Amino acid sequence: xxxxxxxxxxxxxxxxxxxxxxxxxxxxxxxxxxxxxxxxxxxxxxxxxxxxxxxxxxxxxxxxxxxxxxxxxxxxxxxxxxxxxxxxxxxxxxxxxxxxxxxxxxxxxxxxxxxxxxxxxxxxxxxxxxxxxxxxxxxxxxxxxxxxxxxxxxxxxxxxxxxxxxxxxxxxxxxxxxxxxxxxxxxxxxxxxxxxxxxxxxxxxxxxxxxxxxxxxxxxxxxxxxxxxxxxxxxxxxxxxxxxxxxxxxxxxxxxxxxxxxxxxxxxxxxxxxxxxxxxxxxxxxxxxxxxxxxxxxxxxxxxxxxxxxxxxxxxxxxxxxxxxxxxxxxxxxxxxxxxxxxxxxxxxxxxxxxxxxxxxxxxxxxxxxxxxxxxxxxxxxxxxxxxxxxxxxxxxxxxxxxxxxxxxxxxxxxxxxxxxxxxxxxxxxxxxxxxxxxxxxxxxxxxxxxxxxxxxxxxxxxxxxxxxxxxxxxxxxxxxxxxxxxxxxxxxxxxxxxxxxxxxxxxxxxxxxxxxxxxxxxxxxxxxxxxxxxxxxxxxxxxxxxxxxxxxxxxxxxxxxxxxxxxxxxxxxxxxxxxxxxxxxxxxxxxxxxxxxxxxxxxxxxxxxxxxxxxxxxxxxxxxxxxxxxxxxxxxxxxxxxxxxxxxxxxxxxxxxxxxxxxxxxxxxxxxxxxxxxxxxxxxxxxxxxxxxxxxxxxxxxxxxx
Amino acid sequence: xxxxxxxxxxxxxxxxxxxxxxxxxxxxxxxxxxxxxxxxxxxxxxxxxxxxxxxxxxxxxxxxxxxxxxxxxxxxxxxxxxxxxxxxxxxxxxxxxxxxxxxxxxxxxxxxxxxxxxxxxxxxxxxxxxxxxxxxxxxxxxxxxxxxxxxxxxxxxxxxxxxxxxxxxxxxxxxxxxxx
Numbered sequence: 001x002x003x004x005x006x007x008x009x010x011x012x013x014x015x016x017x018x019x020x021x022x023x024x025x026x027x028x029x030x031x032x033x034x035x036x037x038x039x040x041x042x043x044x045x046x047x048x049x050x051x052x053x054x055x056x057x058x059x060x061x062x063x064x065x066x067x068x069x070x071x072x073x074x075x076x077x078x079x080x081x082x083x084x085x086x087x088x089x090x091x092x093x094x095x096x097x098x099x100x101x102x103x104x105x106x107x108x109x110x111x112x113x114x115x116x117x118x119x120x121x122x123x124x125x126x127x128x129x130x131x132x133x134x135x136x137x138x139x140x141x142x143x144x145x146x147x148x149x150x151x152x153x154x155x156x157x158x159x160x161x162x163x164x165x166x167x168x169x170x171x172x173x174x175x176x177x178x179x180x181x182x183x184x185x186x187x188x189x190x191x192x193x194x195x196x197x198x199x200x201x202x203x204x205x206x207x208x209x210x211x212x213x214x215x216x217x218x219x220x221x222x223x224x225x226x227x228x229x230x231x232x233x234x235x236x237x238x239x240x241x242x243x244x245x246x247x248x249x250x251x252x253x254x255x256x257x258x259x260x261x262x263x264x265x266x267x268x269x270x271x272x273x274x275x276x277x278x279x280x281x282x283x284x285x286x287x288x289x290x291x292x293x294x295x296x297x298x299x300x301x302x303x304x305x306x307x308x309x310x311x312x313x314x315x316x317x318x319x320x321x322x323x324x325x326x327x328x329x330x331x332x333x334x335x336x337x338x339x340x341x342x343x344x345x346x347x348x349x350x351x352x353x354x355x356x357x358x359x360x361x362x363x364x365x366x367x368x369x370x371x372x373x374x375x376x377x378x379x380x381x382x383x384x385x386x387x388x389x390x391x392x393x394x395x396x397x398x399x400x401x402x403x404x405x406x407x408x409x410x411x412x413x414x415x416x417x418x419x420x421x422x423x424x425x426x427x428x429x430x431x432x433x434x435x436x437x438x439x440x441x442x443x444x445x446x447x448x449x450x451x452x453x454x455x456x457x458x459x460x461x462x463x464x465x466x467x468x469x470x471x472x473x474x475x476x477x478x479x480x481x482x483x484x485x486x487x488x489x490x491x492x493x494x495x496x497x498x499x500x501x502x503x504x505x506x507x508x509x510x511x512x513x514x515x516x517x518x519x520x521x522x523x524x525x526x527x528x529x530x531x532x533x534x535x536x537x538x539x540x541x542x543x544x545x546x547x548x549x550x551x552x553x554x555x556x557x558x559x560x561x562x563x564x565x566x567x568x569x570x571x572x573x574x575x576x577x578x579x580x581x582x583x584x585x586x587x588x589x590x591x592x593x594x595x596x597x598x599x600x601x602x603x604x605x606x607x608x609x610x611x612x613x614x615x616x617x618x619x620x621x622x623x624x625x626x627x628x629x630x631x632x633x634x635x636x637x638x639x640x641x642x643x644x645x646x647x648x649x650x651x652x653x654x655x656x657x658x659x660x661x662x663x664x665x666x667x668x669x670x671x672x673x674x675x676x677x678x679x680x681x682x683x684x685x686x687x688x689x690x691x692x693x694x695x696x697x698x699x700x701x702x703x704x705x706x707x
Numbered sequence: 708x709x710x711x712x713x714x715x716x717x718x719x720x721x722x723x724x725x726x727x728x729x730x731x732x733x734x735x736x737x738x739x740x741x742x743x744x745x746x747x748x749x750x751x752x753x754x755x756x757x758x759x760x761x762x763x764x765x766x767x768x769x770x771x772x773x774x775x776x777x778x779x780x781x782x783x784x785x786x787x788x789x790x791x792x793x794x795x796x797x798x799x800x801x802x803x804x805x806x807x808x809x810x811x812x813x814x815x816x817x818x819x820x821x822x823x824x825x826x827x828x829x830x831x832x833x834x835x836x837x838x839x840x841x842x843x844x845x846x847x848x849x850x851x852x853x854x855x856x857x858x859x860x861x862x863x864x865x866x867x868x869x870x871x872x873x874x875x876x877x878x879x880x881x882x883x884x885x886x887x
Contacts, residue, residue, distance in 0.1 A: 011865075011872035018846070020853045020868065049879045050847060056828035057848035062736035063749050065756075424824055 006032065006039035013039060017046035048417045051386045240661055241544060243537040243574075243582045246530040251550040253527045254543045255560030256325060256569045259486065260508075261474055261498035263289035266658065267690075268500040270697045275705065276658060280482065283542030283655035287570045290651065290687055292644045294326035294568050302328045302520040303563060303616050307631040309609060310641035312574050313649050313675055314656075314665030319575040319633060322645055323528065323612055327520040330565035335518045338374040338435040339391065343422035344407060345442035346380045351409035354500070355476040359441045362473070362505040363404045369513045370394045377425045378403055381418025391429040419459060426468040433620075435517050436468045440488070443476040456484075460492040467620070469519060469562070470494035473508070486545075493522060493562055511685060515564035521616035523560040523624065526571065527553040529611045534633065537582035539574045539663065541652055553615060556624050563616070572652055574663070575609075583663075609633040638675075647679025647688060654695055657702075669699035726768070730775055731760055737849055738783050744844070745787040755790065759783045777855045780845070784859055831881045839874040846871055 006013050015021050016029045033040050244252070262285035269276035297304030306324035313320075342363065350356040367376065371394060378389035378400075389403035422438045430436055460470065470492030472485045489496035495516065497508045508516050525548060530538050540547070552558040563569065576582045608630045615624045638646070654672050656664040672695050680688050735756060742752035759782045763771070771778045832840060845851045845859060853871070857864040 009872075009876075011868045014872035014875055015853065015868050018871070045879060046875055049875055049882065052824075052828055052882065053832070053843065053847040053875075053878065056825040056832070057844060059825045060740070060829065060848065063739040063743060063752070065735045065739055065753070421824075428824060 004032070005036045006042070008038075008042055013042055014046055017043040018050060044417075052421075055387055240659070240663070241540065241547075242663075243539045243576060245537050245582065246535040247532040250530050250532060251527060251553075252530070252538065252540055252573070253525065253548040253550050253553045254540060254571065255546045255548055256524045256526060256563060256571075257284050257543060257546050257561050258288055258564060258567045258569055259285050259489065259496040260289040261285060261482070261486065261496050264498035264500045264504050265474075265482065267694055268498075270694050270701065273701065275698065275701050278659045281655050281658045282544070283652055283659075284546070284571065285542075286651050286655045287542065287572070287648055288568070290647065290691070291684065292324060292326075292568045292570060292648070293681075294324040294644075296326055297328050301627070302618065303524060303614060303627070304328075305612065305614060305627065305629050307612060307629055308642060308645050309575075309631060309633045310636040310645060311638040312665070313638045313646075313671065314653055314667035315574070316638070317577075317580065319577055319609075320638075320645075320649060321573040321575055321610065321631065322648055323526060323571045323573070324644075325524070325526070325563065325569040325614065327515070327563040327565055327567045330514050330518050330520065332369070332371060332514060335514055335565070336434040337431050338370065338437065338517055339426060339429045339431045340370075340374065340435075340517075341377045341379060341391070341422045341426040341429075341438045343379050343381065343418050343438055343440045343442075344388070345418075345440075346407055346409050348409060349443055350476065352476055355443055356407060356409045358475055358499060358502070358505065359473075360404050360407060361502055362441070362499060362509055364401060365505055366509040366513065367394060367397055367400050367404075369510055375429055375431075376400050377429065378407075379418055379422040379425060380407065381421075387421065387425065391425060419456070419463070423463040423466065423468055427466055430467070435519075437471055437517060438463075438468055438492075439471045439473065440485075441473045441475060442485070443474065457487055457491050460488050464491065464493045471516060472496045474498040475500075490561075491559070493519075493559075495562060495564060507685070507687075512564075512566065515567045518565040519562045519619045520565050521563045522619055523556070523558075524563050524569075524614065524616040525553050525558075525560045525624075527613045527615075528573065529613070530575075531606055531608055531610060532578070533606065534578050534609045535575050536578050536580055537576040541572045541574060541663075542655070543571060553613070556617070556622065570648055572648060573610075607632055639678075643679045643681040645679070646675050647681070650676035650679055650695075651691065654691075654698070658698060669695060669702065673699075726775075727764065730763070730779070734776060734779055735760070738779055741780060741844070741849070742783050742787050744841070745784065746791065751790065752787075755783060755786045758786055774855070776849075777851065777859060780849065780851070781859045828878075828882065831878055834881075835874055835877065839870055839877075842867060842870045843874050 012021070012025075012029060016026060016033075021029060033043065259282075262280065262282040265280055266276045266286065269280070294306040295304050304326045306322075306326070308322045308324070309319055311320065312318040344356075344359060346356060350359070363378075370376070374394045375391045376389070376394060377387070377391040380386055380388045388407065389400060392399050392403075394400065419438070419440070422440075426436055426438050464470065470489060471494050472489040472492075474482065474485050474496070475498075486496050488494070497504075497516070499505050499508065527550065528538075546561065548558065548560070561569075610631050612629045612631065614627045614629075617624045638649070641649075650672050653664065653667040653675065655661075657667060657669065657672065673692060676688065676692055676695065680692075683689055738756045738759065739749070739752050742755045743749045746752050746755065759779055762782055763775070763779060766778070832843060835843065842856055842860065842862075845856045846853075851859065853864050853867045856862070856867045860867070862870070
């Protein structure tokens, strides 16, 4: 078997990509492709181009043609009735529009009875008649029908309305046909994935019967159980940052993060009876999963801020500071019209009840929450990328839902190509002043394609400048690429959520739909200045991959997090009060020339604990605005703190225990439960009660692991 | 797409009438569009298509079974080229022809919505040679296989494969270059 790499100029590659090879040749090409990633990429690119050509050419208008009926004519043969016959006779018969007249008229009879044994006569006469007809002003297209004279009266009923119906039927037929063709392709690509030995896809593809929509919802039909042993999920390493001395580094700067994916992902692990890997636990995302009752912004500001300080429950001699941001609430009626482009991964790896069917369910939920003047388009990507639904106003929801129902998984993934197309569609339908957003739904398995992850991120970064925002919704498990998705959302001015079930879909796409869609402020950065007179050392909990250099705070060119309408963002600082020795001891010598790094004079005995500065930009603005909020410490104990504060502390402690953090202090699983209970509040949505169940589950798993 | 897949859009069934009616309904417009491109004239294209269908009616169905659509395109092409030859003008794809052929009202909503992407793709297709355009359209618009295109156009299968390969490669490069 030849393993020589393909030349890009080999027409066989194109023939293979387009499914033009015979089985034997196809097998030979596939064998060669196995060791030829460049050629595989070329095949994907050819398919993508083919798909684009098909889409563009399908849009080329068809010429106007009048509908025609064919009717049997005894045993003699067939008669085809062309509109031109009718026009001609109709002219002679004083423009009568009833077919029956044409059939009964002498001329018509001559045509109709033209014996099939002498077909040439018919053809010639046709030409003559047709020519004559064109000399006349063309009448409105009328139905033309012909049958045995005995049957003719029945045709009298045909009216202009029938023509319209017929035209519609034809258009529908053409659509159905295209859909069918697309399906063949999907099949072929699925086979291809299997043959290529793509273990991930092959394992998930399973029986053909799975493609039947009815099988999607039922786990049992899949016989596919998550195998804890086989797992290719990836998570970026999260280094935990330690305490920083306030005297040396009084400034702590970070970009906000409204992502919630980590919580849903952790929940998925625990519900499956596994402890999540430490790097899958991002404490800020656990914290931000829950809504908190923060003060709404004052006036027309898009961002409000709430500060609170009390004892840290896991280390009572330390202080815990909560910085809470809240985006302005926007109702569905108030928000601008939305132009949404869904970019759906329909690759073979999405063929799982927790993936594509859940995506479809989520889309249905979202469409129901949109306004009639919003627009939705659907771009799919698998082996080739395509437009499953052109941008369609929600007033035509039936079309959108039909396109959603038609989605089928198959093929391998070329995310880059799909992203490109999705942004193109979003740009083509750009709503000035509106919500222009690409919503990527995927398991993140970008394993095929010409684009490396770095290129993909750069592509997204570039596209984000066009004013189109990105939302990333992660689905599924097994080969979930968390790190890629988070980076994409981060670079694409976006928001990243993980949907592990219908409940989560409801939270993101129904209860918080405006937060998911409407960005009230972008590039939101927080800088906290600690007063060294009050603070010996501090530690920002979580936000490991969101930290900024202190200079970045005032640099508007530095990208930061976006805040959705009504979103709350919470950051916690653990503080070692002045006079205590920070854990790990004083690692740095005192400065010789100044108390602070910048050489500024020490603050004149301020009693403030810290000063929080927030910078944000209006969604379309280039320049940022700045707000400041000082905080004094009244020395409250943990028991006196607010319910939200207690709950946030519990969630943080939960995350630190899951990560087995060296800063988890004296906390135990029982403590976490107790603190969360104290912070339950009215628990709108039941999210906090669910958290309690997760803590119990984690405690149980931990106990089992320890034995 | 597997090779044994019926790439033609209709296969004859037992009921001749149903078959004719369906074939006509499905193929009249695509055939007219194809003929109009060859002839550069939508009116004469309609004449040719009418003639082609009359021939189909006279044809023994057993002979066209399974490849009726291919048969229609083949006959249509021959008729169109005959006509051009008779009139002594083999020049096709004249300037401005695209505008005359296209009927902007045919599928209004759809055309407008994806206009930006698709117009640019169509423009690029318009820059291919007439032969490349014809083959590309037969492949990607009408869904014919290489073999079917070979029979319709009297080109060898290898030749069709080469033309499509070259055209797709050229379009791929051009489309990539267009991206901002």
